[in-house]
Amino acid sequence: MRIQWLANVAAAALVLGAGPASAKDIVIHAGRLIDGVSKAPRAEVSILIHDDRITGVQSGYVTPPGAEVIDLKAGTVLPGLIDTHDHITAGFHKGDPIRNAVTLTSYDTAIESTNYARATLLAGFTSVRDVGGETGVTVALKKAINSGEIPGPRIWTSGAPISPTGGHGDAANGLDPELEHPGWKDNLVDSPEAARRVVRTLQRQGADLIKILPSGGVMSIGDDPNLQLMADDEIKAVIETAHALGMKVAAHAHGKLAIDKAAALGVDSIEHGSFADAESYKIMKAHGTYFVPTMLVGAKVYDRAKTHPEQLNPSTAEKALKVVPVMVKNLHDAYAAGVKIAFGTDTFGMSAHGENAQEFALMVKAGMTPSDAITAATASAADLIGDAQDIGSVQAGRYADIIAVDGDPLADVTTLERVGFVMKGGTVYKAGGKAVAP
Numbered sequence: 001m002r003i004q005w006l007a008n009v010a011a012a013a014l015v016l017g018a019g020p021a022s023a024k025d026i027v028i029h030a031g032r033l034i035d036g037v038s039k040a041p042r043a044e045v046s047i048l049i050h051d052d053r054i055t056g057v058q059s060g061y062v063t064p065p066g067a068e069v070i071d072l073k074a075g076t077v078l079p080g081l082i083d084t085h086d087h088i089t090a091g092f093h094k095g096d097p098i099r100n101a102v103t104l105t106s107y108d109t110a111i112e113s114t115n116y117a118r119a120t121l122l123a124g125f126t127s128v129r130d131v132g133g134e135t136g137v138t139v140a141l142k143k144a145i146n147s148g149e150i151p152g153p154r155i156w157t158s159g160a161p162i163s164p165t166g167g168h169g170d171a172a173n174g175l176d177p178e179l180e181h182p183g184w185k186d187n188l189v190d191s192p193e194a195a196r197r198v199v200r201t202l203q204r205q206g207a208d209l210i211k212i213l214p215s216g217g218v219m220s221i222g223d224d225p226n227l228q229l230m231a232d233d234e235i236k237a238v239i240e241t242a243h244a245l246g247m248k249v250a251a252h253a254h255g256k257l258a259i260d261k262a263a264a265l266g267v268d269s270i271e272h273g274s275f276a277d278a279e280s281y282k283i284m285k286a287h288g289t290y291f292v293p294t295m296l297v298g299a300k301v302y303d304r305a306k307t308h309p310e311q312l313n314p315s316t317a318e319k320a321l322k323v324v325p326v327m328v329k330n331l332h333d334a335y336a337a338g339v340k341i342a343f344g345t346d347t348f349g350m351s352a353h354g355e356n357a358q359e360f361a362l363m364v365k366a367g368m369t370p371s372d373a374i375t376a377a378t379a380s381a382a383d384l385i386g387d388a389q390d391i392g393s394v395q396a397g398r399y400a401d402i403i404a405v406d407g408d409p410l411a412d413v414t415t416l417e418r419v420g421f422v423m424k425g426g427t428v429y430k431a432g433g434k435a436v437a438p
Contacts, residue, residue, distance in 0.1 A: 025067040030077035036378035036393030052425035080126025080401030082381035085344025089113035092349030117152030119354030124419035126401040135159030139206035159207035174221030192237035215258035225254035281337035295362035297346035331366040343377035400426040
């Protein structure tokens with residue numbers, strides 16, 4: 001009988017440990033709410049939260065029995081922001097970039113990335129799409145954040161981007177041809193067969209999406225941003241294989257030909273898109289392709305090219321001075337043409353991690369309304385990622401990813417650069433403008 005009694009007590013303890021005793025109910029009283037669903041903001045709203053999810057949004061200030069109250073009546077509340085073009089494990093190291101390329105290791109990257117993740121979260125970005133980092137590092141960082149080991153945003157990672165030999169992602173560009181490094185060639189493809197293999201390998205390694213580099217780039221050595229460097233059959237093989245695996249495809253593309261071909265072949269987003277034109281916009285609209293303009297990195301690289309070109313790779317300063325000036329006009333024209341736009345900064349240390357919200361002012365300067373710029377970083381970004389049922393809006397069923405600012409970002413979008421409150425999954429990480437240990 002005593003053994004049975006002990007078993008009953010143990011069972012009851014397990015039930016209590018897993019049941020309502022561990023649950024958490026919170027209500028946020030929001031003075032003003034931009035919910036990511038409706039165009040007009042709402043006044044005096046209560047957001048009901050149970051554990052990590054929103055259970056309801058009610059007009060007026062209500063307080064369910066036993067719920068913890070978070071008073072944000074004086075601020076504007078929004079969904080957690082989303083950066084769909086980040087490099088959250090990458091930092092810019094001043095000095096000779098060639099030396100950095102052959103001295104910094106993946107261990108350095110992994111350690112530094114924990115600080116970058118924390119800074120990004122505290123800036124109000126509760127989700128990011130990392131589009132181009134060392135696969136093992138980005139996947140490990142994602143896992144550590146998901147398990148609660150370190151603070152950071154939700155991460156959807158592409159792992160290492162797929163590049164043709166000599167393209168934007170070829171790490172050997174500009175170096176001694178006899179230099180070798182394990183992994184440098186892993187994601188180089190020069191045939192459809194190789195493209196399929198790399199996509200499947202990335203999926204096996206834990207990537208959530210795929211990034212391809214069909215055009216040359218700005219920050220790489222020697223390759224031309226105007227040229228399409230990946231063949232059509234290689235691009236097509238990546239897209240078909242990735243989509244068959246349920247993975248989306250992001251295409252780094254500056255030149256018009258690469259933009260048009262990648263969009264027509266079915267990529268989910270064009271990153272940068274610098275030299276797109278009216279025909280490009282028609283193709284993107286016809287295929288439902290998102291445009292991620294990355295204005296912030298352009299502004300920062302252009303400034304560095306003019307003031308400290310020695311801190312950039314050979315040929316980078318020259319390319320930046322030609323490419324960046326067209327980016328503002330391109331976003332203006334794409335927006336006017338009705339192309340779908342998602343927020344992305346291309347943060348990799350040229351601007352500091354945590355400064356992501358500076359992109360908003362550049363988007364508005366290019367012609368977007370503050371409301372549409374915010375939508376690009378909430379509902380549209382969630383749609384591009386493919387997880388609108390969990391992130392990107394404040395409504396029942398979504399994660400309790402919520403931020404707040406003083407003032408009105410619809411009147412002054414730069415208020416989003418000064419986020420005072422951050423909640424991710426029902427846990428508060430920042431309050432009163434200061435970090436809070438969960």
